[in-house]
């Protein structure tokens with residue numbers, strides 16, 4: 001049975017392909033965003049994030065694959081979808097001379113049940129510039145006003161393309177709090193970002209794409225924690241012979257110097273026996289091991305390793 005539009009996922013994309021001449025911007029991409037949750041789309045420049053989001057918004061036509069937004073076709077059912085989704089557009093649209101509050105009230109006037117524009121201005125720290133013409137607003141204020149315009153119609157789903165790009169730390173926190181609040185109110189959010197801490201702080205699900213394909217997806221914990229069992233960090237009070245330690249640990253283990261002095265990365269299966277062996281090896285050489293820790297990769301390390309040169313097949317993490 002086909003899901004009805006009310007029970008279907010906020011976004012369901014399967015096998016999406018989009019080409020621009022010789023460039024394949026999106027190459028068989030699958031995505032699924034549940035209602036009331038936040039999905040962060042991460043990827044290097046040119047990975048296909050904006051193209052994917054614009055197809056979901058109905059601004060571009062896919063070459064292949066299926067896209068359903070709130071159970072509907074973003075192009076064929078665009079009229080039905082418009083009032084139910086929020087899109088954060090860049091630029092002042094047709095009214096760059098209009099004042100900030102006027103623009104937001106205008107957006108609200110098109111909506112059946114808008115959020116109070118004054119409340120949104122206040123939450124986003126825009127009250128002081130409510131009377132400022134759009135073109136005189138700072139970049140960060142324009143960005144927050146675009147977010148307010150996307151949200152004023154109480155959308156069920158909101159698309160945010162780099163919502164905090166260029167915002168100062170204070171404004172970023174305001175926007176993060178608002179996005180988190182949306183989720184608690186049952187709104188689904190699909191956001192693209194280059195800020196890994198933003199994805200980590202906000203998203204229920206992170207999807208990393210490269211060359212138009214999903215290379216990993218899961219929660220931040222899945223992505224950073226899934227590989228902890230094959231990596232150990234060692235710090236010693238004096239330099240050690242890495243080749244000798246690697247030889248002691250046997251095949252399957254490597255020992256390489258880390259970035260800071262007398263720090264080392266040991267890769268290979270990590271278990272209590274390995275930890276004991278390293279400690280004993282240091283003791284036998286009268287070298288103090290000041291730290292032996294099972295290393296947690298940062299999201300940045302995961303991102304760089306997955307989207308760096310030479311990456312091969314897609315990794316499925318925590319799906």
Ligand SMILES: Nc1ncnc2c1ncn2[C@@H]1O[C@H](COP(=O)(O)OP(=O)(O)OP(=O)(O)O)[C@@H](O)[C@H]1O
Pocket residue numbers: 020023024025043044045046047048049050051052
């Ligand atoms: N209208 C277009 N015409 C031709 N090529 C395009 C068009 N739109 C996107 N592309 C190409 O498609 C690829 C994906 O672009 P896209 O903007 O989706 O990437 P992105 O992940 O959003 O990148 P960024 O992080 O830099 O914004 C790029 O190689 C881009 O040059």
